[in-house]
Amino acid sequence: MNRNEDYKKEIVSSFLAIVLILALLLYGERISGVLGFITNVLKPFIIGGAMAYVLNLPMSFIEKRLLFFMKGKGEKLKRVFSIILSLLFVFFLIFLLLITVIPELISALDNIIKDAPVAFGRLSTFLDKYVFSFFNESQEYSGILEDNLETLVGKVLPSLKNGLGAFLSSTFSVAGQVVSSVASFFVSLIFSIYLLGEKERLGRQLKTLERAYVSEKAGRRIHHFLDVLHNSFSSFITGQCLEAIILGLIFIVLLSIIRMPYAVMIGVVVMFSALLPIVGAFIACFIGSFLILLESPVKALVFVIVFLVVQQLENNLIYPRVVGSSIGLPAIWVFVAVTFGGSLFGVLGMLVFIPLFSTFYTLIKEDANNRIERKGS
DSSP states (O other), rough: OHHHHHHHHHHHHHHHHHHHHHHHHHHHOOOHHHHHHHHHHHHHHHHHHHHHHHHHHHHHHHHIITTTTTTTTGGGHHHHHHHHHHHHHHHHHHHHHHHHHHHHHHHHHHHHHHHHHHHHHHHHHHIIIIIIIHHHHHHHHHHHHHHHHHHHHHHHHHHHHHHHHHHHHHHHHHHHHHHHHHHHHHHHHHHHHHHHTTTHHHHHHHHHHHHHHHHHHHHHHHHHHHHHHHHHHHHHHHHHHHHHHHHHHHHHHHHHHHTTTTTTHHHHHHHHTTTTTTTTHHHHHHHHHHHHHHHHHHHHHHHHHHHHHHHHIIIIIHHHHHHHHTOOOHHHHHHHHHHHHHHHHHHHHHHHHHHHHHHHHHHHHHHHHHHHHHHHO
16 A cells, blocks of 8 residues: 555656646746846845845854853843844944045045046057057058048937937936835845844744744754754855955954055955955956056066065965865865856855755754664664
8 A cells, every 4th residue: 555655656746846847937037027026026135134144143143152241131122232232233344444445435536536647648659659649640541530520420419419319318227227226235234134023933933934834844843954054155155254354454453564555445445355255356456457557567567576475375275274264064065056056046056055065964964874873773
């Protein structure tokens, strides 16, 4: 009887798999469109859930370490204060970034404005020497320019009109997107605050649904998977922040030693951009090299060389050891996770796939060890 039931289950599973494959092949575009629509609708809540998960780390620390004395009637106020302090901590980090970067950026823009006449003078001299002189000496090219000047103007003016219309249209479109993004951000923020404030109640509701609809054995497996996933993500966030701080301090010290301009600003930008795995620091490199280039091309070249050296050390030594060791994932699999996730989903894939790889690595390792023990016994 058991064999017949297993046989029937296999037939039903195979039939459902075939139906699913055929549906994906025949209606793949429609299904992807529906999934995209659902994702766009749920996007603020997904982002809010991610924000709540990240904010829960400092909030739990504040509740357990700083507000431990609030008990009894003060238990409800503890959650409120911990949420407020967590948000203030995040806003303080953003404020620290702004007060560090903006003055340096204003100074850099001021230097650009001051040096602009000299730069335009050099450009004018270059054009007079190598471009305009060439056209003045060549009667053939001069004749071509004179004959086709009217035609050229007739083509350029309509293009400018069309370009201006497209520019205005894109400006309104960008403005609408900005307003929509700001509104979505506040929806996500409010939703994350609700999740943080009601996380115990939501946990009890999920446990009730689990008892009602999930078997005990499946429930244990789900709990174990979620525990491993939580440990991987929390350790990854901690390790990523630690790695960003180390990398930013290295740049501040090195650039200060070799007397580079904007050393503190570039170091802070590196620190925050390094929160994006591997690629984030290159954004800071572009910003730093551009600012230094305006002051001295030689210093900009030295900065790029220093950056490449530090980046190699970071990719091969600091990042795999700090982040990889914190999540229990070997360095080679950290590199594979970053490459695989980035190729599929870009920056978001880089952030998510490292803890996901760590989760599956841990689960497969546990299952393999259990199977080996069973075979040995």
